[in-house]
Amino acid sequence: MERLFKYSVLYFxxxxxxxxxxxxxxxxxxxxxxxxxxxxxxxxxxxxxxVKKGTYKEHNIKVDKPLTIIGExxxxxxxxxxxxxxxxxxxxxxxxxxxxINVGTSYTEDYAAIRVRRSKNFTIQNLVLEKLFxxxxxxxxxxxxxFHNKIIGDAVEEYNSGNGIQLWYSxxxxxxxxxVQHVRDGIYLEFSNDxxxxxxxxxxxxxxxxxxxxxxxxxxxxxxxxxxxxxxxVMFSKRIKMLNNVFKENWGTxxxxxxxxxxxxxxxxxxxFEENTIGIxxxxxxxITYKNNNFISNGWAIKVRGACYNNSFIENNFLYNSFDxxxxxxxxDNVFDxxxxxxxxxxxxxxxxxxxxxxxxxxxxxxxxxxxxxxxILLRSLFIDIIDFSEKVSPVFTPDNLxxxxxLIKKIEW
Amino acid sequence: xxxxxxxxFYDLMRSRWSYxxxxxxxxxxxxxxxxxxxLSKAVIxxxxxxxxxxxxxxxxxxVMYYYNSKEFTELLLxxxxxxxxxxxxxxxxxxxxxxxxxxxxxxxPFVFYGLFESSAIWDFSLLLITGTxxxxxxxxxxFNIALSNENKIKGFGYAILLWLFLAIIYDGIFLMTxxxxxxxxxxxxxxxxxMLNPIDLSRTLILLKxxxxxxxxxxxxxxxxxxxxxxxLIVSLIMLSVWVVIPVLRIMFKSKKKDF
Amino acid sequence: MVSIQNxxxxxxxxxxxxxxxxxxxxxxxxxxxGPNGSGKTTLIKSILGMxxxxxxxxxxxxxxxxxxxxxxxxxxxxxxxxxFPSNLKVKELIRMIKDLRGNTDEDxxxxxxxxxxxxxxxxxxxLSGGTKQKVNIVLTFMFNSPLIILDExxxxxxxxxxxxLKELIQKEKAKGKTILITSHIMSFVEEMSDEIVFLxxxxxxxxxxxSALKTKTNQPDFEHAIASILIDNHA
Numbered sequence: 069m070e071r072l073f074k075y076s077v078l079y080f081x082x083x084x085x086x087x088x089x090x091x092x093x094x095x096x097x098x099x100x101x102x103x104x105x106x107x108x109x110x111x112x113x114x115x116x117x118x119v120k121k122g123t124y125k126e127h128n129i130k131v132d133k134p135l136t137i138i139g140e141x142x143x144x145x146x147x148x149x150x151x152x153x154x155x156x157x158x159x160x161x162x163x164x165x166x167x168x169i170n171v172g173t174s175y176t177e178d179y180a181a182i183r184v185r186r187s188k189n190f191t192i193q194n195l196v197l198e199k200l201f202x203x204x205x206x207x208x209x210x211x212x213x214x215f216h217n218k219i220i221g222d223a224v225e226e227y228n229s230g231n232g233i234q235l236w237y238s239x240x241x242x243x244x245x246x247x248v249q250h251v252r253d254g255i256y257l258e259f260s261n262d263x264x265x266x267x268x269x270x271x272x273x274x275x276x277x278x279x280x281x282x283x284x285x286x287x288x289x290x291x292x293x294x295x296x297x298x299x300x301x302v303m304f305s306k307r308i309k310m311l312n313n314v315f316k317e318n319w320g321t322x323x324x325x326x327x328x329x330x331x332x333x334x335x336x337x338x339x340x341f342e343e344n345t346i347g348i349x350x351x352x353x354x355x356i357t358y359k360n361n362n363f364i365s366n367g368w369a370i371k372v373r374g375a376c377y378n379n380s381f382i383e384n385n386f387l388y389n390s391f392d393x394x395x396x397x398x399x400x401d402n403v404f405d406x407x408x409x410x411x412x413x414x415x416x417x418x419x420x421x422x423x424x425x426x427x428x429x430x431x432x433x434x435x436x437x438x439x440x441x442x443x444x445i446l447l448r449s450l451f452i453d454i455i456d457f458s459e460k461v462s463p464v465f466t467p468d469n470l471x472x473x474x475x476l477i478k479k480i481e482w
Numbered sequence: 483x484x485x486x487x488x489x490x491f492y493d494l495m496r497s498r499w500s501y502x503x504x505x506x507x508x509x510x511x512x513x514x515x516x517x518x519x520x521l522s523k524a525v526i527x528x529x530x531x532x533x534x535x536x537x538x539x540x541x542x543x544x545v546m547y548y549y550n551s552k553e554f555t556e557l558l559l560x561x562x563x564x565x566x567x568x569x570x571x572x573x574x575x576x577x578x579x580x581x582x583x584x585x586x587x588x589x590x591p592f593v594f595y596g597l598f599e600s601s602a603i604w605d606f607s608l609l610l611i612t613g614t615x616x617x618x619x620x621x622x623x624x625f626n627i628a629l630s631n632e633n634k635i636k637g638f639g640y641a642i643l644l645w646l647f648l649a650i651i652y653d654g655i656f657l658m659t660x661x662x663x664x665x666x667x668x669x670x671x672x673x674x675x676x677m678l679n680p681i682d683l684s685r686t687l688i689l690l691k692x693x694x695x696x697x698x699x700x701x702x703x704x705x706x707x708x709x710x711x712x713x714x715l716i717v718s719l720i721m722l723s724v725w726v727v728i729p730v731l732r733i734m735f736k737s738k739k740k741d742f
Numbered sequence: 743m744v745s746i747q748n749x750x751x752x753x754x755x756x757x758x759x760x761x762x763x764x765x766x767x768x769x770x771x772x773x774x775x776g777p778n779g780s781g782k783t784t785l786i787k788s789i790l791g792m793x794x795x796x797x798x799x800x801x802x803x804x805x806x807x808x809x810x811x812x813x814x815x816x817x818x819x820x821x822x823x824x825x826f827p828s829n830l831k832v833k834e835l836i837r838m839i840k841d842l843r844g845n846t847d848e849d850x851x852x853x854x855x856x857x858x859x860x861x862x863x864x865x866x867x868x869l870s871g872g873t874k875q876k877v878n879i880v881l882t883f884m885f886n887s888p889l890i891i892l893d894e895x896x897x898x899x900x901x902x903x904x905x906x907l908k909e910l911i912q913k914e915k916a917k918g919k920t921i922l923i924t925s926h927i928m929s930f931v932e933e934m935s936d937e938i939v940f941l942x943x944x945x946x947x948x949x950x951x952x953s954a955l956k957t958k959t960n961q962p963d964f965e966h967a968i969a970s971i972l973i974d975n976h977a
Contacts, residue, residue: 319698345699365522367696388522390696410523436661441700442668443660445676447693448685450534451653479520489827489838496829554827557881559792560819561842564811741753741793 095143096120104129104137104145111135119143119166127172131156131163139165142196147171147181149199154182162191171200178230180205184212192217202230203251210239214246221251223274231279232270235260243268253279254296261285269294276301277315280308288313293325299344301327302334312338315347324349325366328356336361338482346371347389354378360482363387368394368434377401385479386410386429390447393429393470396438400467404429408476416477427475430466432459483567483574486558490575494547500579503539507587515595521602525609528588529688532613534649537620537681540580541641544624547576549634556742569625569737573730577621581614588613605691612684615722619680620645622729629736648681656682669705677717680725687718743768743889743920744789749798751784758784760944762798768888771911771921773931776941777972782924783822785941786891789922790819802889815843820882822893828867832858832877835866839881848884855906856880872898883910890914891922896930908934932964940968942975 093107093115101107104126107117116136120143127147131137131154144167147153151172154163161184168181180202184190186209193215197203203219206212214233223229232248235241238260246268248254254270256279257263265288270277277293278300280286289311293299299318302308308331315325324346328334331353340362341347347366350356352375361384363369369389370381373396380403386392387410406422414425433452437444446452459466494500510531514524551572558568592606624641631637656675660668676682689697690709697709708714749762758781766772774782787793789800791807791814799806805813826835836849853859856876861869869877875898882890892911896904911934915921925931931938932952940948940955948955948971952964961967 319695321699323699343695345695365692365695367693367699388526388692390693410520436657440661440664440668442664442672442705443657444697444700445672445686445689446653446657446660446682447689447696448530448533449653449682450530451650451657453530454650485838485842489830493827493829551827553821556792556821557826558842560790560814560817560821561839562812562815563842739794741751742787 090114090116092116092118094118094120095124097122108133108135108137114160127151127153129154131158131161133158134160136162137164137166138162139167139194142167144169149173151177152179152181152183156182156184156187156190159188160190161187163193163195164191165194167196167198168200169198171197171202173201173228175228178202178205180230180234183207184209187212191215196220200230200251202234203232203248205234205236206238206241207236208238210241212238212241214241214243216244217246219246219248219251221249223251226252226274229274231256232273234258235263235283238263242266249273253277254293255279257281257283257286259283263287264289266290268292271295273297277318279303280305284308287311292316293318295319298323298327299325301329302331303327303329304331306332306334308334310334310336310339313340315339315341315344317342318344320345324371327351328353331356335359340364341366341369349373350376350379352376356380357382359383360480361385363389363392365389367391370394372396372402379403380405382406383476383480384408387479391431391434391437394434394438395430395467395470398465398467400470402470404470404472406474406476407472408479409472410479412475412477414475421477423475423477425475426471426473428460428463428466428471430470431456432465435465483564483571486563486568486571487574487578490551490572491579493551494575494579499543500583503543503580504583504587507584508590511588511591515591521595521600525602525605526692528609529692532584532609532616533681533685533688536584536613536616537649538645540577540617540620541624541627541645542638543580544573544576544621545628545637545641547572548625548628549637559742565737566734569629569733570730573621573625573733577618580617580621584613584617585610608687608691612687612722615726616680616684618726619722619729622726622733625733626729626736629733629740648679652679653682669700669703673704673708677721680722683718683721683725687715687722690714690718743803744922745801746785746789747799749785749788749800750796751781751788751793752796757944759788759795762941762944762946764939764946764949766920766922768920769915769918770936771915771923771934773935773938774922774924774941775931775938775968776947780941781944782941783893786893786922786924790814790817790891816887816889818882818885818887818890820878820890820892820895822897826866826874826877828865830866831863832866832869833862835877836881836884840884843885846884846886848886849880852880852883855910856903870898872900872903875899876903879907879910883914887919889920889922893924894926895923896925896927928965928968940971942971947971947975 093111095101095107113133119139121141123144125146127150147170149170149172153168171181172179181197181200183205185207188211190212195217197219219232229252231253232251234256236258239262241263244266248270249272252274254273254277258281260283263286268291271294273296275297277296280302282304284306287309292314294316299315318325325341325344326348328350334356336358338360342364345367347363347369349371351373354377356379358381364387366389368391369386371394383406385408409427412427414423416423433456627640628637676686744766746764749759751759776782788795802813803816955967959967959970961970
């Protein structure tokens with residue numbers, strides 16, 4: 069009797085809302101809709117599916133119509149390691165508040181916890197992803213939002229792990245306030261333009277915190293990249309803006325806060341590079357502006373590996389780095405001006421805030437260490453200070469036009 | 483021995499050189515902190531000073547004290563005292579008073595600056611520990627030189643040479659060796675080379691704190707183990723202790739055989 | 743009191759003592775004489791354990807002194823050059839030596855004897871040579887040890903202090919102590935000593951009373967007797 073009553077009420081509600089508004093379909097263990105798949109096939113365009121708290125063992129859920137799927141108190145969708153969990157192939161889909169777990173691992177297919185394929189205007193937010201292969205995979209899509217997701221992987225080896233958030237041939241996607249850790253690349257962009265990556269935290273990932281390949285006109289700002297295999301890699305891309313990010317504690321042999329490879333016309337402003345083995349590793353990159361960045365306690369603040377022309381380093385703080393700048397050639401076509409170097413020992417007699425003697429950021433010792441890495445053990449030895457000094461007086465091994473003619477006396481505050 | 487230590491210490495605490503030394507460090511601390519207002523930079527500058535100056539002052543002071551108190555030592559030798567306790571007492575007296583000048587001279591300005599609320603306190607403590615070790619090592623080395631050389635001028639000469647060698651020349655030879663054999667794996671050699679020179683050893687200890695990011699950029703497995711774990715710190719501290727113990731043992735041995 | 747057998751000592755290649763045998767009996771004043779470099783100081787320092795012999799055996803009051811420091815409690819030694827830590831005050835030095843060797847009240851009397859009261863609060867570095875020597879004497883005589891060794895005790899003393907010193911030595915002798923003196927002042931030696939030990943080229947050339955020496959050398963006075971030994975041996 070009670071059961072009959074419940075059903076009739078539900079039927080009434082469903083009937084009622086369906087006739088006037090787009091309807092809301094509830095999914096719960098004891099509802100008529102006990103699986104997300106059923107609800108999706110039952111739903112009409114622009115319906116809302118409300119998933120109640122519970123565990124739903126489902127995979128290969130295909131969202132093929134514009135729907136809003138909302139989880140209440142983080143219902144668990146368990147893929148049971150069998151494959152992809154949710155695939156979105158329709159425009160105007162919103163997925164919100166689900167807990168996706170146990171994505172299948174495959175060497176032939178990139179299974180993702182949630183994939184968006186050839187869609188527009190999607191929103192993916194407030195998801196929690198665990199035990200995943202790929203996390204959020206966006207391919208050939210545009211105008212989407214990926215907000216407030218938490219992706220916690222358990223990657224151990226690069227070859228059998230996937231990326232947290234991956235964009236492929238996509239355009240105008242906003243990725244904000246996500247937290248990604250323990251995957252291969254935290255966030256990965258390939259052939260994706262006009263994207264905004266903002267306020268994310270990407271930490272403890274096997275390879276890169278953030279990785280760009282062949283992607284142009286993107287902005288990433290206010291992100292934190294901490295303790296990743298190697299910070300951020302920006303490769304073969306143009307006109308990228310990198311603003312106010314924090315790169316911290318990327319330690320290791322080939323590790324750096326940021327890798328720039330074949331990058332042109334980028335702007336690197338207001339970032340903080342702290343305690344990385346290498347702050348920025350630059351290769352074949354031209355016309356880049358470095359301004360108002362803090363380089364603090366890095367092994368090498370900036371390592372220039374050749375073929376870099378027309379870059380300008382202006383008004384940055386270089387604080388207590390073991391080496392400020394390292395060059396591997398004698399040619400310099402880059403400009404250093406009005407930076408603050410904590411290693412500067414000159415004076416300012418006319419009190420204009422600018423040191424009266426130019427500063428040479430490239431030390432002879434950094435040249436020696438490039439050649440014979442073991443000599444690093446002699447860092448800060450008095451003998452090394454003496455040979456550095458003599459090189460400073462008459463440069464033989466280091467580019468002699470590489471100097472900051474206006475080194476600042478006080479740290480720049482902004 | 484404790485009585486000798488006490489009197490040597492009192493004697494030195496009253497010597498104007500102790501005050502000069504103390505005042506120098508006090509001034510250095512104040513200048514670095516209050517004119518510069520940058521704690522991290524102050525610690526780095528201090529490190530350079532400590533690595534170079536503490537050994538120099540330790541050797542010179544040790545040699546000077548030994549020669550100056552020669553007659554007094556003879557007076558003590560005629561007393562019913564063991565030789566080893568006379569020399570150990572004097573050695574400890576010098577080493578302790580120098581360490582105290584260093585610790586107080588640098589410590590006071592830093593405490594007033596508000597070191598205890600700062601994260602630099604560990605770097606700073608390590609700096610002082612290293613400085614104290616260096617004082618003990620180089621005073622002991624100085625006593626060894628003085629015990630083996632009756633001639634004051636010669637003794638001073640050797641003391642300065644020793645300092646020059648360990649502070650500068652050694653690293654020069656070390657660097658040349660590394661560059662000459664750069665085709666071979668060198669990480670063990672470079673670590674051993676460091677262990678054999680107390681100044682390099684203390685430098686390594688400080689590098690572990692200040693330049694760990696750079697050190698971890700090197701590929702060698704031995705290096706990685708040494709610098710990436712606590713092994714580096716532990717081994718360095720043990721080696722520094724060995725560097726104190728061996729010269730002190732030689733002081734005891736040499737003093738037993740010596741004629742006055 | 744002191745017995746020395748076959749004592750050899752060389753500094754590098756320079757032989758200073760070569761086979762010294764010496765017995766010093768209890769009581770009396772013994773002067774150790776010899777030309778410069780004859781090994782007087784080395785002999786004394788060997789007894790004190792400050793010089794370590796290459797060969798030979800020394801016993802003081804029946805104790806072998808090798809690897810021993812406690813026997814020095816029985817010896818009061820006045821070193822030749824009195825140079826003390828210059829930052830200490832006289833008072834503190836006296837207190838310190840007492841601290842090292844045990845307490846005594848004798849110092850009060852000695853300080854009065856040598857009129858050292860005005861200097862007690864002065865630093866040792868600021869004292870004149872003579873005053874330092876007086877302090878040196880106080881430090882030596884304030885302990886009541888059976889053996890006293892004085893290395894050039896008269897250096898820098900004014901006539902009054904010299905008289906006081908002589909009286910002091912005689913008084914100690916009267917107590918039955920053994921006193922070993924080296925000095926260049928022949929009159930002092932002649933006046934004070936009961937027996938002399940003459941060292942020449944690392945060996946004992948003569949040991950006996952002054953009158954025995956005069957007889958041996960056929961000289962009427964002590965100074966000439968000494969001189970004749972030196973002339974005979976260098977001729």
